[in-house]
Amino acid sequence: MKTKRLVILGSTGSIGVQTLEVVRSLGERFQVLGLAAGRNVTLLEEQARQFQPRLIWSEDDGARRALEAAAGPGARWTPLEEQAAHPDADLVVVGTVGRAGLMPTLAALRAGKAVALANKEVLVMAGAVVTRAAAQGKGQLLPIDSEHSAIWQCLWGERRSSIARILLTASGGAFRDYTQEQLARVTPEEAMQHPTWQMGRKITVDSATLINKGFEAIETRWLFDVPLERIEVVLHRESIVHSLVEFVDGCVKAQLGEPDMRVPIRIALCYPERVPNAARSPIDLARIGELHFDAPDFRRFPALSLGLKAGRRGGTYPAALAAADEVAVNHFLAGRLRFTDIAGLLEDVLSTHVSAADTDLEAVLEADAWARTYAEDWVRAKV
Amino acid sequence: MKTKRLVILGSTGSIGVQTLEVVRSLGERFQVLGLAAGRNVTLLEEQARQFQPRLIWSEDDGARRALEAAAGPGARWTPLEEQAAHPDADLVVVGTVGRAGLMPTLAALRAGKAVALANKEVLVMAGAVVTRAAAQGKGQLLPIDSEHSAIWQCLWGERRSSIARILLTASGGAFRDYTQEQLARVTPEEAMQHPTWQMGRKITVDSATLINKGFEAIETRWLFDVPLERIEVVLHRESIVHSLVEFVDGCVKAQLGEPDMRVPIRIALCYPERVPNAARSPIDLARIGELHFDAPDFRRFPALSLGLKAGRRGGTYPAALAAADEVAVNHFLAGRLRFTDIAGLLEDVLSTHVSAADTDLEAVLEADAWARTYAEDWVRAKV
Numbered sequence: 124m125k126t127k128r129l130v131i132l133g134s135t136g137s138i139g140v141q142t143l144e145v146v147r148s149l150g151e152r153f154q155v156l157g158l159a160a161g162r163n164v165t166l167l168e169e170q171a172r173q174f175q176p177r178l179i180w181s182e183d184d185g186a187r188r189a190l191e192a193a194a195g196p197g198a199r200w201t202p203l204e205e206q207a208a209h210p211d212a213d214l215v216v217v218g219t220v221g222r223a224g225l226m227p228t229l230a231a232l233r234a235g236k237a238v239a240l241a242n243k244e245v246l247v248m249a250g251a252v253v254t255r256a257a258a259q260g261k262g263q264l265l266p267i268d269s270e271h272s273a274i275w276q277c278l279w280g281e282r283r284s285s286i287a288r289i290l291l292t293a294s295g296g297a298f299r300d301y302t303q304e305q306l307a308r309v310t311p312e313e314a315m316q317h318p319t320w321q322m323g324r325k326i327t328v329d330s331a332t333l334i335n336k337g338f339e340a341i342e343t344r345w346l347f348d349v350p351l352e353r354i355e356v357v358l359h360r361e362s363i364v365h366s367l368v369e370f371v372d373g374c375v376k377a378q379l380g381e382p383d384m385r386v387p388i389r390i391a392l393c394y395p396e397r398v399p400n401a402a403r404s405p406i407d408l409a410r411i412g413e414l415h416f417d418a419p420d421f422r423r424f425p426a427l428s429l430g431l432k433a434g435r436r437g438g439t440y441p442a443a444l445a446a447a448d449e450v451a452v453n454h455f456l457a458g459r460l461r462f463t464d465i466a467g468l469l470e471d472v473l474s475t476h477v478s479a480a481d482t483d484l485e486a487v488l489e490a491d492a493w494a495r496t497y498a499e500d501w502v503r504a505k506v
Numbered sequence: 507m508k509t510k511r512l513v514i515l516g517s518t519g520s521i522g523v524q525t526l527e528v529v530r531s532l533g534e535r536f537q538v539l540g541l542a543a544g545r546n547v548t549l550l551e552e553q554a555r556q557f558q559p560r561l562i563w564s565e566d567d568g569a570r571r572a573l574e575a576a577a578g579p580g581a582r583w584t585p586l587e588e589q590a591a592h593p594d595a596d597l598v599v600v601g602t603v604g605r606a607g608l609m610p611t612l613a614a615l616r617a618g619k620a621v622a623l624a625n626k627e628v629l630v631m632a633g634a635v636v637t638r639a640a641a642q643g644k645g646q647l648l649p650i651d652s653e654h655s656a657i658w659q660c661l662w663g664e665r666r667s668s669i670a671r672i673l674l675t676a677s678g679g680a681f682r683d684y685t686q687e688q689l690a691r692v693t694p695e696e697a698m699q700h701p702t703w704q705m706g707r708k709i710t711v712d713s714a715t716l717i718n719k720g721f722e723a724i725e726t727r728w729l730f731d732v733p734l735e736r737i738e739v740v741l742h743r744e745s746i747v748h749s750l751v752e753f754v755d756g757c758v759k760a761q762l763g764e765p766d767m768r769v770p771i772r773i774a775l776c777y778p779e780r781v782p783n784a785a786r787s788p789i790d791l792a793r794i795g796e797l798h799f800d801a802p803d804f805r806r807f808p809a810l811s812l813g814l815k816a817g818r819r820g821g822t823y824p825a826a827l828a829a830a831d832e833v834a835v836n837h838f839l840a841g842r843l844r845f846t847d848i849a850g851l852l853e854d855v856l857s858t859h860v861s862a863a864d865t866d867l868e869a870v871l872e873a874d875a876w877a878r879t880y881a882e883d884w885v886r887a888k889v
Contacts, residue, residue: 376761390757409801
């Protein structure tokens, strides 16, 4: 058993923290080579003390001394991209949120690393660029998201050409049973009450608008090379069935489990092995009793349509949508936008944006910048 | 694309008829080399005329001339075992019911054939003998039953050592909602009303007693080399989830689809390819709406416990149980036994039988003969 050396980007976020929990539970299989995070220096310092990484970095330059000291003798201040492409790294976990994960992901893939990707925006923004980088550098993308992990597992031992349809399941988010009128009045605090998953703030709001599923459909398109036309969203309130794949012969496979992000994290870390998990809670279907499925309501959750539409259009539409969504969610969380305004803003972005012909990195970053400016202006005009 | 040459044993039964339907729909991929059936000469003659097999056989010797003529010039009267081991056969479909499938299955496996097995009793009676024959002759067992096909598909791309648990789903049969008192009074006609599957008479009664699932657990044990202790039965009335596999890391995979035996038949015939099926009806989970799961009621359906118990005990207990069940079901269908007597008889068989130390073919056939005699005596004493 070779020890895998991990770089964890975004180690203080929801995915980062759970990744370290999984790493701890797996003992000698893993060694933490690098940790990088934003501004939660207190937690990063604690992680550095515990895992003694050789590479450490935080957005907060002022914490450099303290963090290097906590990481132990020989620890080096190493920014995200450098950690991602470090010669000693076997697997790079990208647990950052928003645009921050893009450049490190590209760096890792170009350096031929395996990248366990939890950051949705990376593929949504720049799927073409990322998959190109993976092909050129012989890097490998491993999904961490529960839905994509489910699809991935359903495809083990199958040919890509056998895929007829992918069914992405959606819990429906915090407001799945709300009327349109109620939706207009929800608060950021209410949006944080996700019915089944414990996740970061941005993703929890994205789950509530359902744009999350639009993004996941776009990621699915790039991860598994399936056109958007063959990707469907089905509501499934229990979040037990994590997604399904229908094959050309009519068979359907699904992956199931209690909602627990540590499971897909573990799968990605251990791949291609299935490592026994003594702490697993075996699924008890008789206790679960019922699994529900329903069609999504595009009228109440227009952001889902917008996400799928951006995906079908391709080009830089998804990048513009993702950037605008980041701005919109921030303003919603700060109390400056109503929940229903998020989709309003996104609709305007999508109808105003003009995609670049080439979706190279430059075009993507340009679309991103354009959409952020557009969104900020939109919010300013609204408030 | 190489044409696969098929031998279909039990071609006039439920599985045989559906296999020929699948073969017809797949055009040039298959050629029917041999057909063999029991006493439904009319249907066999029609099949022979349509598929022009080189090998033909029926239990009814008197029909030989007519059948050979229907099969066309050069057609040869060829008994089951000889068809199964024929040098030109690529795949042998064993769709017979009861003990009749055993010797042909062994012959095919010893000759290194792929055997698509729908006949439950073969593995229940003689799993050790059959798997030994497959190993020695380099034959391959492909399951046709929907549950085993589901498990099989869930295991593609997985290691056997990764299996933690297998969850066999059971519709619950015709009487799943009956009280114990009602069960004592049911008629053979009522037992034929299976809620989700169209199957043969014997299997439909076995589904109603739930011994069917005990048999399937034993088959699972042999097909996938998983001890009975790791095989569980879960009630699932819709028969949409055809079975599930839980892996050591806590992930669960399932295979789903509308209940249609032609789907698993098609999988086994086409393996290792997934051949596009234009006629497939894509699963519509939103329309299905709900999937239910429940624990089986061993008190109302004691035959299920008996099946699992025989499986755990091993030796010739399963062979004795299967033989006695065949006798019991025949007498029930003929109106000579009450439905609840079936389990009563099986319980007595299991507690009276003494397993042989070696489960070679001789011991299996001896146990089979013993149980049939015991069961006939039991019925005679009862009536």
